[in-house]
Every structure is written in structure tokens, then in C-alpha cells.
Amino acid sequence: MNTELARFNMIEQQIRPWEVLDENVLSLLATVKREDFVPPALKSLAFADLQVPLITDEPNGPVMLEPKIQAKLLQDLQVQRHEKVLEIGTGSGFMAALLAHRAQQVWTLECRPALVAQARENLRRASVTTARVVEVTPEEGARGLPAEAPFDAIVLSGSVAEVPRALLEQLKVGGRLAAIVGELPIMQARIYTRVGPEAWSEVDLFETVAPRLQGFAERSRFAF
Known part of the structure; x- marks a missing residue:
């Protein structure tokens, strides 16, 4: 596979058509090597327009989100160089790497020990020094990181039924939170801003x- 051609096609055929036009974001996606954050057996899928599973024996488990989804969230969060960011759901560390190139400091929470080790190694190999991977339980992850709050931006790298108020309260005034919210068959990618x-x-x-x-509550359902 011609890696650089595949990366170029990913940007031009998947990401730009989704109205990701911020040249700084596009340049970052051309620079940070996505293929280095994909499980070795799935490297051929690094630039495909699909979710890449991160744990082979967990088919409904964590994934690397589609390139266009990550790019769109990164653009719409408008992270600035002086800002502090929290990510929940590190996965393989790719989104943390992107955020680290935009922000001053990134804290990223992961509850699966295998992914914690994988993300730390991936970030080390990519020479990303401003992103810190924190191993947490699912319940701890859903509570965010109040000891380091407030944050300028928070990213949930997975879906939730609803965003807990406790996370929204960890934003600074003017801070933004990006999440995929709702239930099947269709969910909404949404930006919350503390005004x-x-x-x-x-x-x-x-x-x-x-x-x-993991760790986030589902909506209550009442049976009559």
C-alpha cells in the first residue's frame, strides 16, 4: 500500500467533503501517522472510512472512530494552543495525539488496561509528550477528572445516552464539550458550550x- 497516497486520499475524499476545511486540522491529519495507532493486524484499514476495532476478541468494544468523525470534532472544538483538554476513552491514543498538537496539555482517561499500555506506547513512539494517559475504572471515567478541572475542552471518544452534568461542570466558562449522544439507530454528534x-x-x-x-448511565425507561 502506498501510505502517503492513502493518507492524501483520506483527506481529500473523506474529510474535505465533510466540510473540514481548517487548514491547520488538515495539515495535522497529514502529519500525525494514523497507521501507527491502528492494531498491527488491521493496518490496511488505517485510512478506510470505517470504525477500526481496537480489541480483536471484543467485536462490540472500543474502536478508532472514522477519520472524518475525528477530524470534524477536532475542527469544531477549535482547540487553542494555550488550552487544557480532557478526553474520555483513549483507545489507541490517536485522538489524544491530535489534541496534543493543538493544546497545551491533554489528559486522557482509559479503563481497559490493554489499551492504556497500547496508547502510552503509541504516544511515546510518536514523540507526544503533552498527553497523559490515566488508567481509571469505567465509573471513574464517567466522572471525568475533577482534580484537574476546569478544562477548556472535553472530548468523549465514544457514545453516551446523555452527558452527565458533572462533566459539563468541569468546563471553564467558554469551554466546549464534544460528544456523540443518543441511542440506536441514530445518534447526534453535539458540541456543548458553557456560556x-x-x-x-x-x-x-x-x-x-x-x-x-463504559461507565456512563443509560436513560431510565419506565414500564406501565
Whole structure:
């Protein structure tokens, strides 16, 4: 496989058509080697327009989201160089690497020990020094990282039924949170912005589907 051609085609045929036009984001996607964050047996899928499974014996488990999804979230979060970012759901570390090139500091939480080790090694090999992978239980991950709050931006790299208020409260005023919210068959990628001490705005970006993050509560259902 011609890796550089595949990377070019990913950007031009998948990402640009999704209105990801920020040249800084596109340049970053051309620079950070996505293939180095994909499980070795699946490297041929690194640039494909699909979710790449990260644990072979867990078919409904964590994935690397599609390139266009990661690119769109990165663009719409508008992370700045002086900002501090929290990610929940490290996976293989690729989104953390992208965020680390945009932000001053990235904290990224992962509950699967195998992925913690994988992400740390991937980030080390990519010479990313400003992203710290923290191993947590699923319940701890769903609570965020209050000891390091407030954050300028928070990313949920997976889906949730709804975003807990406890996470929204870890944003600075002006801070943004990106999440994929809802239930099958269609979920919404959404940006929340803290507009005041007790106020948040919401903007829906696009429809998609992603595996659940562990530890987050489902919506209550009442039977009559």
C-alpha cells in the first residue's frame, strides 16, 4: 500500500467533503501517522472510512472512530494552543495525539488496561509528550477528572445516552464539550458550550453511531 497516497486520499475524499476545511486540522491529519495507532493486524484499514476495532476478541468494544468523525470534532472544538483538554476513552491514543498538537496539555482517561499500555506506547513512539494517559475504572471515567478541572475542552471518544452534568461542570466558562449522544439507530454528534456559571448551549453537528463508553448511565425507561 502506498501510505502517503492513502493518507492524501483520506483527506481529500473523506474529510474535505465533510466540510473540514481548517487548514491547520488538515495539515495535522497529514502529519500525525494514523497507521501507527491502528492494531498491527488491521493496518490496511488505517485510512478506510470505517470504525477500526481496537480489541480483536471484543467485536462490540472500543474502536478508532472514522477519520472524518475525528477530524470534524477536532475542527469544531477549535482547540487553542494555550488550552487544557480532557478526553474520555483513549483507545489507541490517536485522538489524544491530535489534541496534543493543538493544546497545551491533554489528559486522557482509559479503563481497559490493554489499551492504556497500547496508547502510552503509541504516544511515546510518536514523540507526544503533552498527553497523559490515566488508567481509571469505567465509573471513574464517567466522572471525568475533577482534580484537574476546569478544562477548556472535553472530548468523549465514544457514545453516551446523555452527558452527565458533572462533566459539563468541569468546563471553564467558554469551554466546549464534544460528544456523540443518543441511542440506536441514530445518534447526534453535539458540541456543548458553557456560556455561564450555570448555563450551557448545545449545537448538533451531524448524525452518526458509535460504541458506548463504559461507565456512563443509560436513560431510565419506565414500564406501565
